[in-house]
Amino acid sequence: MATKRVLFTKEMKKTHTILLPNMLPMHFKIMQEVFRHYGYRTELLENDGPAVIECGLKYTHNDTCYPALLVIGQFIDALQSGKYDVDRVAVLMTQTGGGCRASNYISLIRKALVKAGFPQVPVISLNVAGLEKNPGFKLSLGLGKRVLLGVYYGDLLMSLVNQCRPYEALLGSTLALADKWVARLTAEMKSRKHANYKTARRNYINILKDFELNLPRTAEKKVRVGIVGEIFVKFSPLGNNHLEDFLVKEGAETVMAGLLDFLMYTVNTAVVDRRLYGMKRTRAAIMRLAYKFLHKKQLDFIKMYKENSSFAPPTDFEKTRNAIKGYISEGVQMGEGWLLTAEMLELIESGARNVVCAQPFGCLPNHIVGKGMMKIIREHHPGVNLVSIDYDAGASPINQENRLKLMLANANRELREQLAAEESTADTTPIT
Ligand code: SF4
Structure with missing residues (x-):
């Protein structure tokens, strides 16, 4: 009924x-x-x-x-x-x-x-x-504009927390700094004067500098683990049994694309629908403009990262889109669609050769574009460490953690070998 x-x-x-x-x-x-x-x-x-x-x-x-x-x-x-x-x-x-x-x-x-x-x-x-x-x-337009600012800020803070937390000299200092900024930004959102892109740019630069200069970090080298997956279990600690916390506790640095990428993927879907399937022209034209707007902002963020910090900036979404050529079509759009494959490829190309694909158990679309694509990705990138983890009410957290520990054991061994090789090369390099 x-x-x-x-x-x-x-x-x-x-x-x-x-x-x-x-x-x-x-x-x-x-x-x-x-x-x-x-x-x-x-x-x-x-x-x-x-x-x-x-x-x-x-x-x-x-x-x-x-x-x-x-x-x-x-x-x-x-x-x-x-x-x-x-x-x-x-x-x-x-x-x-x-x-x-x-x-x-x-x-x-x-x-x-x-x-x-x-x-x-x-x-x-x-x-x-x-x-x-x-x-x-x-x-409304005003509400939507402010929500978008929330996406920009949230992505920035999430990326900086991921890059700093494993190396913080004082336990808890990264999350404390992020909380300080969340409190400040939420207060600013109430003001018409500050809820605009000009202020957002200024905040963006100040946040980057604050994390860069005021957060003491060690120079250790740690394994970088990429996280991709169905959007909820990828991001939500409730959905993925606190995956990020677990990986950090086990000595890894987590890497993942932000919510803006998912937004751009969604907006781009209408453009692809028009190109491949002849769907609505007007909707595609509007979405094309929206995509250009978001992409321009993303390029601006990348520039700000590079000019104001040593942190790894987000990847240009055009590069992410192009990563799938030869692997999967942009027409594959169910679930997270081609974006999931693209994010795995992009992570590998950026040096995060260990990737966890977090998927709800029984989520057919994401198993196709996630687990289903791993074989061909491994063929093109020998040695990559790809692990698919299913999340479900009946899934055992111990099994999930054991599989992650196994992945980390391999990744840590490779890192140790790589560092030893670098050290021996440095030792044998003649002083001129
Ligand atoms: S099958 Fe369910 S979990 Fe998977 S992408 Fe679709 S709605 Fe999400």
């Missing part, structure tokens, strides 16, 4: 708390403040652990995609916690509009809410494809 849709009305904007699922902790903290600035009473969920998974399992069908199960579990666990007035709460979820099942998470959430005894809770769809609309929620 179809579940009746409860609208989020204009009145609810004043009375209801909107719960946000937590995919990217730093990005979403900044974005939460953006929504608040526009009058929405948002709250970013922090609940984690087995209780969330149990809730997800209880209120979804057992073949539901793991990211959907977790998001639903996080919402229902929060609603059952007693922390909220359940008659004055709504939940918000992104809706991609793509061909994969992620476009249907909204109806799955609604069904689960009814089953859990919360039929009155409105589910708001956050989408740019003109899918579901609600009278009390509007993704």
Whole structure:
């Protein structure tokens, strides 16, 4: 039976708390403040652990995609916690509009809410494809602009944390510095004067310099491990059993592309659809302009990295796009599509020859473009260390960790051999 849709009305904007699922902790903290600035009473969920998974399992069908199960579990666990007035709460979820099942998470959430005894809770769809609309929620241009600033800042902080945390001289100093900036940026988001690209550029440079100059780090050499995968399990600690923390604890440096790449991939999809499948001309033209805009910004970020720090900048997305030539077509767009393959190739070319592909168990599209592409990638890049890890409510964290430890053992051995070879070359180089 179809579940009746409860609208989020204009009145609810004043009375209801909107719960946000937590995919990217730093990005979403900044974005939460953006929504608040526009009058929405948002709250970013922090609940984690087995209780969330149990809730997800209880209120979804057992073949539901793991990211959907977790998001639903996080919402229902929060609603059952007693922390909220359940008659004055709504939940918000992104809706991609793509061909994969992620476009249907909204109806799955609604069904689960009814089953859990919360039929009155409105589910708001956050989408740019003109899918579901609600009278009390509007993704205006100003709101969208600030959300985009949140993506820029979140990506920068995430990249710097990844590059600094394994080498910090004082335990916890990297996350403390990142938290300081998150607090400052969220405060700035409230001001019209500061929520613009000019201020963002200034902040960007100041953040780079702050991490470069004020965060003492050691000069150790560590194994660099790339992370790719389905977007939720790639980024969310809830989805990947705190994969980044685990790898850092085991002595590795993690490397991953930011949310902007995924955004550019999504925008580019409409252009590719037009080129390959003759889809809508107007949509493609608009998306082409949007792509150019985002790409220009990305090139500006790369320039700022190079001019103001010694940190590795993000990769030019055009280079990422071109990396797939000879491997996979841009027409492959289900799940993370060709982007997942491109990110593996790009990581390898940038020197991160150990790559973890994080995938929800049973996620067919990403198994094709992830695990399915590993054989051909290994043929072209002998010696690379590619590991595919499945995440699921039934998957054993011990098994996941053992496979990661095995990968790290090989990677550390190779690093030691490489350092020894470099040392012996240096010893035998004649002094002129
Ligand atoms: S990408 Fe995978 S996990 Fe995500 S909706 Fe599609 S099948 Fe499900």
